[in-house]
Amino acid sequence: MEEHAVIPSTLYVDLDGTFTKSDLLFESLVIAIKNNPLNMFLCFFWLLKGKAYLKHQLSQRADVDTKLLPLNSEFYTFLLEEKSKGRKVVLATASNEKYAKRICNESDLFDSYISSDINSNLKGKAKLLLIQSKNEKFSYAGNSREDFIIFEKCEESYLVNPTKKAKKLAVQSPTSKTFDDSYVSKLVWIKQLRVHQWLKNLLILVPLIVSGKFMDSDSILLSVLGFISFSCLASATYIINDLLDLESDRSHIRKKSRPLAAGTISLVNGKIAAIILFVLAFAIASTLNDLFNLVLILYLVLTLAYSLKVKQYIGMDVIALASLYTVRIIAGAVIVGVTMSFWLLSFSMFVFLSLAIIKRCAELKSLEETTKVRTTGRDYHVEDYMVLMSIGTSSAMLSILMFCFYVNSNVLADQYQQPTLLWLILPALCYWMMRMWIKTHRGEMHDDPIVFSLKDKGSIVTIGFMGFIALLAQVL
DSSP, X not given: OOOOXXXXXXXXXXXXXXXXXXXXXXXXXXXXXXXXXXXXXXXXXXXXXXXXXXXXXXXXXXXXXXGGOOBOHHHHHHHHHHHHTTOOEEEEEEEEHHHHHHHHHHOSSOSEEEEXXXXXXXXTHHHHHHHHHHOSSEEEEEOSGGGHHHHTTSSSEEEESOOHHHHHHHHHSOOSEEEOOXXXXXXXXXXXXXXXXXXXXXXXXXXXXXXXXXXXXXXXXXXXHHHHHHHXXXXXXXXXXXXXTHHHHHTSTTGGGSHHHHTXXXXXXXXXXXXXXXXXXXXXXXXXXXXXXXXXXXXXXXHXXXXXXXXXXXTHHHHHHHHHHHHHHHHHHXXXXXXXXXXXXXXXXXXXXXXXXXXXXXXXXXXXXXXXXXXXXXXXXXXXXXXXXXXXXXXHHHHHHHHHHHHHSGGGGGTOSSGGGGGGHHHHHHHHHHHXXXXXXXXXXXXXXXXXXXXXXXXXXXXXXXXXXXXXXXXX
């Protein structure tokens, strides 16, 4: 007598955090605000009508590319195996029906879906009641504390990519199986915080050096505190930028590996880390003078404006980036209480404008390796490369000219022991700018010229030489 195969119960799968590593409510909110900043204020009124209504309105104003969402790979493999055995798999999500329907249409994995609509928010108990109305016996996969209400009633419970609270509950109420419970290493956080980018904040020390106050212990201490404060703020803004740029980063050949875009670090943890860094940055800044606090706020406003809107406009984005570099020098000047030379600030604007354009040209060069003709999230086309290159190289030459005016200015006699030595920097600066642009034109430039300079021996030697000459002119 043949034994009949036991048909496993229908498996209901949560979407946010379980099937994918992302959160569609947050992503739709970001896209809606980027499309129209006024939507940020409308969210308050939509929320008054309920979370379901908020999700519906955001879904109407945001179009998340669900094909790019990062998946929990271990659990996804398990789902494919279960599907191949003939098991019925249903997407059960609190996200709006627009996205649930789209994911089901894009994948052969799900047989159907249940989701939130304009009137109901399918979460926790509401989701459980709907599932029970469809299946007396069922299995469920989730990742959060709210999912344990459903786990208590199902045959098999699968905990996927669990939150901290879910892990604690799992100790008291064990689930059938756990998937994608990965530990985020310190190296991943270092990558996310862009610690290597803190080198940009060394620009805060430029006024300390050129003013001759680098032997004053109080000025050194204040400048170091300013550096730490700016580094914390910069890392916080990098997180915010990545949270706002999730979709465009995922479609980028290299940026898709960033921790937040790839889902290695959860969006929730990313937001918590940003808040902590913001608090730390301004707590340190409060120990310095009021002008530094104002410059720090200016930097934050410029960065947020860049991340939310400015980066979408051709030309404005690179000017904003150059301004952010120059703001660092201004911050260093207000810390030690010196007035910066007009020519030095002009040099700063032009040299960093050139480097910002190098960044865009490198991105356009990388597009040539793909079938894309324009950047994602920015208004640049491949055919813009030659125009940008001409502007960028002109800015490089103008920065060299501004440096000549700086060296030739009379104010240096009070700041340097041997100001004429600074002319030795000129050929090195010319060489470095030419090297950066030739590497860019060859397609050998990294997306970030700062990262490239840290790895390029020619750049390291040249920048080191220029720094050595600047110090020598102070002490001889």
